Amino acid sequence: MTSRSLATTLGIGMVAKEAIRVGLDRTIPTRTGIPLRADQVTEQWLGDALGLTPGAIESIHVVQQDSGTAARARIAVQSDADIPDHLFLKLAPHNYLQHVLMNVFALGTHECLAYQALGSNPPVRIPRCYVVRVDRTRRRTFLALEDLSETAEFRTVIDSVTRTEANAVVDALADLHAAFWRTDRFAHDLAPLAVRSAAEIRIGDMIRRRFLGEITGHTADLIPEPTKRQCRMLFEHSTAIDAFWDSQPQTLVHGDPHLGNLFFEGAAPGFLDWQVAKAGAGIRDVAYFASASVEPDLLRTIERDLVERYARRLDTAGIAVDGDDLWSLYRAAITEFFLAAVCTAEAGARMQPLDVSRVGVERAVAGVLAHDSFTVLAAFADGKRV
Structure with a gap:
């Protein structure tokens, strides 16, 4: 087998593997992992991710959401803690094929790595990043970012x-x-x-x-x-x-x-x-x-x-x-x-x-x-x- 043929076989195998992974991820529930959808982000989960005391977040409401190469959602957060009253979330895509594509090219993982690399004092203006989560088994990713909808x-x-x-x-x-x-x-x-x-x-x-x-x-x-x-x-x-x-x-x-x-x-x-x-x-x-x-x-x-x-x-x-x-x-x-x-x-x-x-x-x-x-x-x- 030529190197080109081997690479093709490996490529097809990678796509098949991620197609199976995504299918299982979307059908087998998880109680402790990263949410798959914005409406699955609970007050307790987000509070824990933000390092807040239990009960610090009183309510979460999805204000707006859509999905392309990633799912995006703007949420309203009611809390007495020192956190914004709105956050912008990025999660796995709603569409199955786009979810597979995200996994194959590690798009979510790369974005999380980029935000971590840029850090709290980035050399360029980016949305402030409040939460970065990567589940390497399910390949799910989650970002909670500064909501710029009213300022930018x-x-x-x-x-x-x-x-x-x-x-x-x-x-x-x-x-x-x-x-x-x-x-x-x-x-x-x-x-x-x-x-x-x-x-x-x-x-x-x-x-x-x-x-x-x-x-x-x-x-x-x-x-x-x-x-x-x-x-x-x-x-x-x-x-x-x-x-x-x-x-x-x-x-x-x-x-x-x-x-x-x-x-x-x-x-x-x-x-x-x-x-x-x-x-x-x-x-x-x-x-x-x-x-x-x-x-x-x-x-x-x-x-x-x-x-x-x-x-x-x-x-x-x-x-x-x-x-x-x-x-x-x-x-x-x-x-x-x-x-x-x-x-x-x-x-x-x-x-x-x-x-x-x-x-x-x-x-x-x-x-x-x-x-x-x-x-x-x-x-x-x-x-x-x-």
Whole structure:
């Protein structure tokens, strides 16, 4: 059996294992573990999780909830203790298949690790984290976070940031990356964010092949035929591409910093949804954010300045980077958002409303065409200097 076939077998086995685990988890009750649904969060359980005395929480009421790649709920808490009167919860998805997906890629576990890594004095603005729980047997996770619904401004991928806002986000990303630049924690407590199994890698390739092999969804008309052929390299040469990015200085990256995963408090940005946080090259966050969240005509006029600003911010933190090299890496990293946007669109309305995913693909295509990004990435993957 070839290594590729073995990885495929292991990948299918991993999916089957997690499908069984999720099925059992959703049918076999637990009285002492992490709640599966927001309405199962009792006053006693939450009080214990918050370290309060018994009876400190008088009542809990679910104000609002929905579910996507994770279940989300806003709860009202009545208590005499010094805790907020509203909290934002993240739990396992309601949908069975999305729950399996969360387990396969450890999305909940990664987000919990990210909040623990960022700690009580994070280098960027995030919702304050009050409770982190991970059940490694059932693979359930639970987060109780600061409720920002009354204080922060939220947007969607359809929106665009201004130049001033883009500068602020790039500054924040530089601060995040500087705080974890080449950290040895990736060999210790943050190791799960730095290592992927062969099965997990193969599942990723299978998903890419499924969505990029033949692009036929509602945004197919936005993608030129040569680009459709070029993007196949993201699964055909994924090993070389991964090796190239792994050769760059590693830091903690958000992984999905589009405008829908950000919030603003005045002019200051903050970051939500750390499910795909990982060890990676920081410039990938910068390229992803810019491609996803800045309207293309504006971005073409400011993106070189954004990359130079990022480099200066790192330099101020004592991290020397070559500006020209960073610009070339930025050009290659634009393919990251292309991958995410096209796969989301190919999945249809299950992942994002069609108008949202269409805007995402429009911006992604504009970026890779403006920078010939797949050619740049191919050269890097072949070991050539750009």
